Amino acid sequence: MKRQLGAFTLGLAILLGLTLGPAVQTPAQAKTGLIMGVTLEPPHLDPTAGAPAAIDEIVYANVFEGLTRIDAQGQVKPGLAERWVIEDDGMTYRFILRPGVTFHDGAALEASDVKFSFERAVADDSENAQKGLFSAIDSIEAPDDKTVILKLNRKEGLLLWNLGWGDAVIVDPASAADNKTHPIGTGPFKFVDWTQGDQVRLTRNPDYWGTAAALDAATFKFIPDPAAQVAALLAGDVDVIPNIGAPEAVAQFQADPRFQVLVGTTEGETILAMNQRRPLLQDVRVRRAIQHAIDRQAVIDGAMFGFGTPIGSHFAPHSPAYTDLTGVTPYDPEKAKALLAEAGVAPGTKLVMKLPPPVYARRGGEVVAAQLQAVGFDVDQIPVDWGQWVSEVFKGDHDFDLTIVSHTEPLDIGIYARDDYYFGYDNPAFKELMLKIDGVSDPAQRNTLYKEAQRMLADDAVNGFLFQLAKVAVAKKELKGLWANAPIQANDLTGVKWE
Amino acid sequence: MTGTRLPQLWIGLVVTVSVLAAALLSLVWTPYPVDAQSIIDRLQGPGAAHWLGTDMFGRDILSRVLGGAGTALLVGSAAVVVGLAGGLPLGLAAAMNRDGWADTLIARGADLIFAFPALLSAVLIAAVYGPGAANVVVAVGIFNIAVFARVIRGAALSVMARPFIRAALALGRPWPSVAAIHLLPNIAGVIAVQGTVQFAVAILAEAGLSYLGLGVKPPDPSWGKMLADAQTLLYLDPKQAIIPGLAILWAVLGLNMLGDGLRDLLDPRLRSMRARG
Numbered sequence: 057m058k059r060q061l062g063a064f065t066l067g068l069a070i071l072l073g074l075t076l077g078p079a080v081q082t083p084a085q086a087k088t089g090l091i092m093g094v095t096l097e098p099p100h101l102d103p104t105a106g107a108p109a110a111i112d113e114i115v116y117a118n119v120f121e122g123l124t125r126i127d128a129q130g131q132v133k134p135g136l137a138e139r140w141v142i143e144d145d146g147m148t149y150r151f152i153l154r155p156g157v158t159f160h161d162g163a164a165l166e167a168s169d170v171k172f173s174f175e176r177a178v179a180d181d182s183e184n185a186q187k188g189l190f191s192a193i194d195s196i197e198a199p200d201d202k203t204v205i206l207k208l209n210r211k212e213g214l215l216l217w218n219l220g221w222g223d224a225v226i227v228d229p230a231s232a233a234d235n236k237t238h239p240i241g242t243g244p245f246k247f248v249d250w251t252q253g254d255q256v257r258l259t260r261n262p263d264y265w266g267t268a269a270a271l272d273a274a275t276f277k278f279i280p281d282p283a284a285q286v287a288a289l290l291a292g293d294v295d296v297i298p299n300i301g302a303p304e305a306v307a308q309f310q311a312d313p314r315f316q317v318l319v320g321t322t323e324g325e326t327i328l329a330m331n332q333r334r335p336l337l338q339d340v341r342v343r344r345a346i347q348h349a350i351d352r353q354a355v356i357d358g359a360m361f362g363f364g365t366p367i368g369s370h371f372a373p374h375s376p377a378y379t380d381l382t383g384v385t386p387y388d389p390e391k392a393k394a395l396l397a398e399a400g401v402a403p404g405t406k407l408v409m410k411l412p413p414p415v416y417a418r419r420g421g422e423v424v425a426a427q428l429q430a431v432g433f434d435v436d437q438i439p440v441d442w443g444q445w446v447s448e449v450f451k452g453d454h455d456f457d458l459t460i461v462s463h464t465e466p467l468d469i470g471i472y473a474r475d476d477y478y479f480g481y482d483n484p485a486f487k488e489l490m491l492k493i494d495g496v497s498d499p500a501q502r503n504t505l506y507k508e509a510q511r512m513l514a515d516d517a518v519n520g521f522l523f524q525l526a527k528v529a530v531a532k533k534e535l536k537g538l539w540a541n542a543p544i545q546a547n548d549l550t551g552v553k554w555e
Numbered sequence: 556m557t558g559t560r561l562p563q564l565w566i567g568l569v570v571t572v573s574v575l576a577a578a579l580l581s582l583v584w585t586p587y588p589v590d591a592q593s594i595i596d597r598l599q600g601p602g603a604a605h606w607l608g609t610d611m612f613g614r615d616i617l618s619r620v621l622g623g624a625g626t627a628l629l630v631g632s633a634a635v636v637v638g639l640a641g642g643l644p645l646g647l648a649a650a651m652n653r654d655g656w657a658d659t660l661i662a663r664g665a666d667l668i669f670a671f672p673a674l675l676s677a678v679l680i681a682a683v684y685g686p687g688a689a690n691v692v693v694a695v696g697i698f699n700i701a702v703f704a705r706v707i708r709g710a711a712l713s714v715m716a717r718p719f720i721r722a723a724l725a726l727g728r729p730w731p732s733v734a735a736i737h738l739l740p741n742i743a744g745v746i747a748v749q750g751t752v753q754f755a756v757a758i759l760a761e762a763g764l765s766y767l768g769l770g771v772k773p774p775d776p777s778w779g780k781m782l783a784d785a786q787t788l789l790y791l792d793p794k795q796a797i798i799p800g801l802a803i804l805w806a807v808l809g810l811n812m813l814g815d816g817l818r819d820l821l822d823p824r825l826r827s828m829r830a831r832g
Contacts, residue, residue, distance in 0.1 A: 357594050358612050
């Protein structure tokens with residue numbers, strides 16, 4: 057009897073738990089602090105020692121700063137370097153540091169700290185995830201306390217932009233080793249504490265060199281579950297969620313006068329990656345057939361409720377170097393079938409599609425699988441968690457045929473030139489083109505070459521190019537100064553204030 | 556007393572038969588293919604084209620609820636069959652070897668299995684072998700083996716103490732034939748009752764695991780998966796959660812009422828045992 061009662065209660069609980077959502081309101085009050093809900097908890101808090109975006113989303117521009125910084129529009133602005141002079145036909149960069157900058161532990165910022173930071177980033181035992189940002193730097197000199205001279209081994213048109221990344225922030229030699237658990241930077245916010253599994257707290261830095269932050273405190277709460285994010289916003293537990301995991305909930309917030317919804321762009325190219333180590337997917341006809349089978353707008357509507365921009369190659373549509381290549385391999389199931397027949401692929405050929413947790417992957421996977429099914433593939437959808445995805449798909453034996461993932465790093469088309477990257481694309485012509493771009497500093501010329509690179513990937517149908525992730529933020533109405541777009545992975549709170 | 560319990564039996568029977576009918580129907584016919592998407596028709600309300608509306612991929616909800624019944628039926632019956640296939644011989648062996656080494660071994664084995672809730676072992680199996688309906692069947696089936704072995708041992712012991720069994724043995728009938736001819740028919744009621752209960756447990760386990768993403772793989776229909784998908788749609792379209800929720804409630808309630816009614820119909824004396832234990 058007990059077991060039956062238990063079963064019955066469980067059934068009821070599932071039903072009730074789902075139908076009675078929280079709808080509690082909190083009274084409005086003058087606020088000076090901010091609680092932000094972020095999806096993922098970072099593994100640690102040192103942006104110079106790991107790739108996860110979750111790190112930068114907390115500490116970039118808030119706790120740590122670099123010589124330059126990237127602003128809300130994706131433009132390079134002076135950071136800890138007040139100004140710079142480019143000499144020697146682009147082979148030497150002379151940076152002048154701002155006066156009066158101190159780290160949160162009181163130490164003054166000196167040119168030697170910059171030298172230390174960059175040398176630490178490229179050291180053999182460095183865990184820096186983006187050593188390539190520094191690859192053009194030949195030597196670093198600090199002739200006096202406020203001057204840093206970078207000598208390059210080749211021209212690097214993106215150097216100033218590279219130095220604005222979270223991976224290139226300036227750290228203090230005395231505290232650098234502990235930055236993973238107790239980050240000490242120069243930013244407008246100081247680290248307070250980190251409750252594992254719950255939140256990271258920051259407080260305003262009263263000794264900040266620039267305009268002090270309007271917020272006196274900032275708390276980052278980790279809320280991985282999209283339904284819980286919606287509930288937390290409605291209950292007033294968080295003030296803002298910069299990347300809401302449930303696009304279907306957006307309409308409800310748009311209709312609610314207590315909230316504002318900011319829809320912007322990100323650097324997230326969402327792709328159906330194809331494992332080119334598999335003989336089947338080495339055949340460009342099969343890859344083109346897969347791309348022809350995909351109705352991008354249906355994927356965006358079905359998985360993201362319309363939030364997203366179709367892409368035809370691996371490039372962000374808001375970039376000046378972007379070229380629209382969605383017409384190269386448009387949605388055309390008949391053509392897909394013809395190509396498959398030509399390539400000798402029998403109907404019912406099985407493809408294993410591994411799907412990490414975000415909705416763009418799991419739901420996008422359901423839509424893409426149905427579309428591939430329609431041209432004759434038998435798609436086996438396997439939901440995996442991030443740990444499995446990294447160990448089975450990204451690293452290790454690369455045991456997958458297809459996967460859906462969003463590449464959120466800015467200007468990351470260079471991944472297609474990497475040796476033994478997870479989707480296994482190997483094209484010497486593309487690698488050569490990437491090397492050529494590295495040596496060009498003229499923006500117009502670079503853009504032309506980037507367009508050429510995009511076309512090469514689209515013609516080769518390297519991966520199924522689906523859509524650019526939108527950044528959909530939901531915040532309380534009174535909150536101002538939030539970034540609408542995400543040109544880099546960051547939640548810069550410098551200019552955020554309550555109205 | 557039996558008379559007052561009968562309505563429960565009949566209600567349970569009708570509800571269960573309706574679920575079985577829906578499940579069987581889904582194997583041969585659904586209004587639309589269960590995984591046919593039509594993105595532009597997504598999240599429609601009930602109407603002439605889609606009686607229960609459509610989900611977020613524009614799939615027909617009625618078809619998916621029927622298909623979900625099919626999944627629940629397959630997983631539930633497979634888990635009960637696995638449990639019976641293992642539990643029946645083990646339970647009978649334990650009863651005949653009362654307090655012997657085989658009995659002790661089986662009892663301890665069952666204790667070990669009970670120490671891990673079925674759902675937990677299912678999560679474990681799914682973590683190792685990946686999600687899939689077969690893993691749900693294995694996990695719940697193993698749990699069911701222990702349940703059936705224990706229940707059958709107890710029932711068999713009480714029947715074996717009765718004179719006709721001893722008489723049959725005294726006449727020189729071999730054990731297996733005594734068990735088949737005299738023992739089994741007398742414990743069939745207990746097995747049937749336990750079977751319905753374990754069936755309900757398996758349906759809940761399948762729903763729970765699919766809800767967690769460890770059960771049946773998309774795009775196969777499952778009530779638990781429907782609930783999971785509906786979670787963030789609660790404010791936009793609550794029927795996405797209510798319909799599969801009611802389906803689970805309906806099926807489990809029916810099976811439990813049927814089990815209760817069957818128990819009273821087949822062996823009224825069990826009631827007094829329940830009162831004591």
